[in-house]
Amino acid sequence: xxxxxxxxxxxxxxxxxxxxxxxxxxxxxxxxxxxxxxxxxxxxxxxxxxxxxxxxxxxxxxxxxxxxxxxxxxxxxxxxxxxxxxxxxxxxxxxxxxxxxxxxxxxxxxxxxxxxxxxxxxxxxxxxxxxxxxxxxxxxxxxxxxxxxxxxxxxxxxxxxxxxxxxxxxxxxxxxxxxxxxxxxxxxxxxxxxxxxxxxxxxxxxxxxxxxxxxxxxxxxxxxxxxxxxxxxxxxxxxxxxxxxxxxxxxxxxxxxxxxxxxxxxxxxxxxxxxxxxxxxxxxxxxxxxxxxxxxxxxxxxxxxxxxxxxxxxxxxxxxxxxxxxxxxxxxx
Amino acid sequence: xxxxxxxxxxxxxxxxxxxxxxxxxxxxxxxxxxxxxxxxxxxxxxxxxxxxxxxxxxxxxxxxxxxxxxxxxxxxxxxxxxxxxxxxxxxxxxxxxxxxxxxxxxxxxxxxxxxxxxxxxxxxxxxxxxxxxxxxxxxxxxxxxxxxxxxxxxxxxxxxxxxxxxxxxxxxxxxxxxxxxxxxxxxxxxxxxxxxxxxxxxxxxxxxxxxxxxxxxxxxxxxxxxxxxxxxxxxxxxxxxxxxxxxxxxxxxxxxxxxxxxxxxxxxxxxxxxxxxxxxxxxxxxxxxxxxxxxxxxxxxxxxxxxxxxxxxxxxxxxxxxxxxxxxx
Amino acid sequence: xxxxxxxxxxxxxxxxxxxxxxxxxxxxxxxxxxxxxxxxxxxxxxxxxxxxxxxxxxxxxxxxxxxxxxxxxxxxxxxxxxxxxxxxxxxxxxxxxxxxxxxxxxxxxxxxxxxxxxxxxxxxxxxxxxxxxxxxxxxxxxxxxxxxxxxxxxxxxxxxxxxxxxxxxxxxxxxxxxxxxxxxxxxxxxxxxxxxxxxxxxxxxxxxxxxxxxxxxxxxxxxxxxxxxxxxxxxxxxxxxxxxxxxxxxxxxxxxxxxxxxxxxxxxxxxxxxxxxxxxxxxxxxxxxxxxxxxxxxxxxxxx
Numbered sequence: 001x002x003x004x005x006x007x008x009x010x011x012x013x014x015x016x017x018x019x020x021x022x023x024x025x026x027x028x029x030x031x032x033x034x035x036x037x038x039x040x041x042x043x044x045x046x047x048x049x050x051x052x053x054x055x056x057x058x059x060x061x062x063x064x065x066x067x068x069x070x071x072x073x074x075x076x077x078x079x080x081x082x083x084x085x086x087x088x089x090x091x092x093x094x095x096x097x098x099x100x101x102x103x104x105x106x107x108x109x110x111x112x113x114x115x116x117x118x119x120x121x122x123x124x125x126x127x128x129x130x131x132x133x134x135x136x137x138x139x140x141x142x143x144x145x146x147x148x149x150x151x152x153x154x155x156x157x158x159x160x161x162x163x164x165x166x167x168x169x170x171x172x173x174x175x176x177x178x179x180x181x182x183x184x185x186x187x188x189x190x191x192x193x194x195x196x197x198x199x200x201x202x203x204x205x206x207x208x209x210x211x212x213x214x215x216x217x218x219x220x221x222x223x224x225x226x227x228x229x230x231x232x233x234x235x236x237x238x239x240x241x242x243x244x245x246x247x248x249x250x251x252x253x254x255x256x257x258x259x260x261x262x263x264x265x266x267x268x269x270x271x272x273x274x275x276x277x278x279x280x281x282x283x284x285x286x287x288x289x290x291x292x293x294x295x296x297x298x299x300x301x302x303x304x305x306x307x308x309x310x311x312x313x314x315x316x317x318x319x320x321x322x323x324x325x326x327x328x329x330x331x332x333x
Numbered sequence: 334x335x336x337x338x339x340x341x342x343x344x345x346x347x348x349x350x351x352x353x354x355x356x357x358x359x360x361x362x363x364x365x366x367x368x369x370x371x372x373x374x375x376x377x378x379x380x381x382x383x384x385x386x387x388x389x390x391x392x393x394x395x396x397x398x399x400x401x402x403x404x405x406x407x408x409x410x411x412x413x414x415x416x417x418x419x420x421x422x423x424x425x426x427x428x429x430x431x432x433x434x435x436x437x438x439x440x441x442x443x444x445x446x447x448x449x450x451x452x453x454x455x456x457x458x459x460x461x462x463x464x465x466x467x468x469x470x471x472x473x474x475x476x477x478x479x480x481x482x483x484x485x486x487x488x489x490x491x492x493x494x495x496x497x498x499x500x501x502x503x504x505x506x507x508x509x510x511x512x513x514x515x516x517x518x519x520x521x522x523x524x525x526x527x528x529x530x531x532x533x534x535x536x537x538x539x540x541x542x543x544x545x546x547x548x549x550x551x552x553x554x555x556x557x558x559x560x561x562x563x564x565x566x567x568x569x570x571x572x573x574x575x576x577x578x579x580x581x582x583x584x585x586x587x588x589x590x591x592x593x594x595x596x597x598x599x600x601x602x603x604x605x606x607x608x609x610x611x612x613x614x615x616x617x618x619x620x621x622x623x624x625x626x627x628x629x630x631x632x633x634x635x636x637x638x639x640x641x642x643x644x645x646x647x648x649x650x651x652x653x654x655x656x657x658x659x660x661x662x
Numbered sequence: 663x664x665x666x667x668x669x670x671x672x673x674x675x676x677x678x679x680x681x682x683x684x685x686x687x688x689x690x691x692x693x694x695x696x697x698x699x700x701x702x703x704x705x706x707x708x709x710x711x712x713x714x715x716x717x718x719x720x721x722x723x724x725x726x727x728x729x730x731x732x733x734x735x736x737x738x739x740x741x742x743x744x745x746x747x748x749x750x751x752x753x754x755x756x757x758x759x760x761x762x763x764x765x766x767x768x769x770x771x772x773x774x775x776x777x778x779x780x781x782x783x784x785x786x787x788x789x790x791x792x793x794x795x796x797x798x799x800x801x802x803x804x805x806x807x808x809x810x811x812x813x814x815x816x817x818x819x820x821x822x823x824x825x826x827x828x829x830x831x832x833x834x835x836x837x838x839x840x841x842x843x844x845x846x847x848x849x850x851x852x853x854x855x856x857x858x859x860x861x862x863x864x865x866x867x868x869x870x871x872x873x874x875x876x877x878x879x880x881x882x883x884x885x886x887x888x889x890x891x892x893x894x895x896x897x898x899x900x901x902x903x904x905x906x907x908x909x910x911x912x913x914x915x916x917x918x919x920x921x922x923x924x925x926x927x928x929x930x931x932x933x934x935x936x937x938x939x940x941x942x943x944x945x946x947x948x949x950x951x952x953x954x955x956x957x958x959x960x961x962x963x964x965x966x
Contacts, residue, residue, distance in 0.1 A: 189388060398860075460867050
């Protein structure tokens, strides 16, 4: 059995504030295999962007990793110093951010930014780096790459800019690419182009992808597996087809039901009542219990751990703890 | 008396994006104009939800702003319940304003952070002088109740609420003058999917209870499919197709509509093979000649480069495409 | 939680409680302000009443009985026999009054013009901002002197003393309005494009009402910071003008006047005439300034 490329174990991210410590990510664990595309999905405040930031070491203070481990090919990277982390960033983990307008430095040409990144991680000449950069731009679909490489970011349209950002993320040949909402700022037609590009180019290079988004449709098209985050905790994780067509966690069920589709007809959408709790008001037990119509006693007292439900599938919900539920029925009179 | 509550005819809007006069003289450049909306015509019947859908640069927000009078029209007319809105001002416009309202996209910016929620909701009531004193407080409490919040929330400030709750407050404000017509500019685009579902359900319920007419602007085709009775598709400021609700999705007529539908991610995981999308939206300052879509259109003919297509009746509504005119006899 | 409990618990109050500089500065400023306001009751003598002055009392060192009259003064007397301590109290009163009034005047003018420029945009904005730019290229003291001189030319000598303070207020205020106008203009332009303003326009609210009730409350934050620091500057401006001899009339000496007098006699040995008023002015301006600094940091969302 191959070893995981990225292994996140019991990750805990905290924000000390003057009103107490807020736990933004609470005991989250998952693995990404080489070449796999893992979608990390959740609504705003669920902690998905923070997870990406924690992995790549770009958590903004006062946020800090307060527990757990992050392992890249078996080596811990969460406790590395700034210099060591800098070497990993780009070379082994690449990142694609949401807003292409601000991810590129507006005062440098695309060539300068690409060449600088390539030469930071590989000891080659400038001419050689430039050749690689042009080839990469061509691969991501920039027409007339050899000429356009000397343009500034503002000369490109939104979709083109995002392609450049993808090229930038991949130019040092990383093993893992973290893409944080890469298509949210783009039009629908461009979105589909970018999704396809990310899939193809990462598959070509054998790079794994951690795709962070709130858009389930993007996950359905791109990911092999998906992790659903809720209130900083892992609600459900598993193969995409299974989680989307047969969700098990009540939150995932509600989430899937609330998304309008192009094919199904409902007079009313499933609306999960209430809202995700604020970080300083997370209920005891399961974070979802105030909104869950299937909650029972145990949900209010014990926090559910992710329980195995099949091949690389886990659901953090007491409904699926057969032993306990059976015992529960006996205890209930 | 027609059934149309809103009638928009040949609506056009230019923006002057020229460089300052001195630059133009020195660089010998002409004035530059951006045509945000070009010759758009449609009608909205009483009680229906009409959606305008399009990507960036399609002009949908500009049309919304012209309909409510936030910006003026360069050409064309807007009629509300038979009254001409374009070119009207003063008392007559004030009377008309009571009958329509607008809901905005950003729930964080559409409420004044320094005002209490009760005052925000009551502003239309005060502006139109509809009620006084304790009646206002009662009405505000009722409205908060209708949108799913509590009357006690009137004392709080917007920052104490979540995005979805703020959008409910915005809806309550829009309802306070008892309007007939509400323009919704991307009302759920900034909200999480589960919150969006709550708001969309609420809007539908309100429409049933109060007989409201909606102009619903969005870029999200799935949301539009769920909400609208009739849908208009915009491309680069031009209305390329109008069709009945669900039939737009089962029988899309215009090639751009088909391309747009193809590009929407497939949540049903049907594994359908998608046609790769061609190109990107052109710069609206220099739109392509003739039909604006021709550089990306799989059905483009030589004629499409020269002439702009006019409206053609279709099975589902109408569309503007030369390819549709060649119907077999 | 009632209102006071909420205010006490708010971010600003917390920041205040945890900033020793802010607390000390506030305490010092409050002491001086209180002393100045209560001057008629606290001060042992009234230095403005020329009839009560005795030239023989002049140049008395602090806490040493006068060799002629036998009177003792806490901080000594100046060249005309005025008790320094009392004069500081009354002088601070004038400084504070002029300072506050000048700031209020500058604020009203600056905010008004800033809102106008920000809301109307176009040529109104360009015109007002060019005027502001021109004015900014002159040092504010020069402008105050200019206005003062011009006013002097208009006012008959008999009225000069009464009107002096108001002319002073207007001239300091007029030299200072630009920074308020600029800040408010920028903030107004940002707020104008926000959706809550558009919502008000859709409702059909009158533009004046939108500007006053919607935009103004949202641009006041940075204005308060500038006003606090502006108060310190206005106090110093008044002192400077009085020092130069064009501020308050000589029979109503302010801190600046005292400093001017004291400067003349410093090297002849009567050091107390200069020292005490200078310390008072320093404490007042510094504490107000530090308070303004703290307020700016506390209101800056990014530093929190």
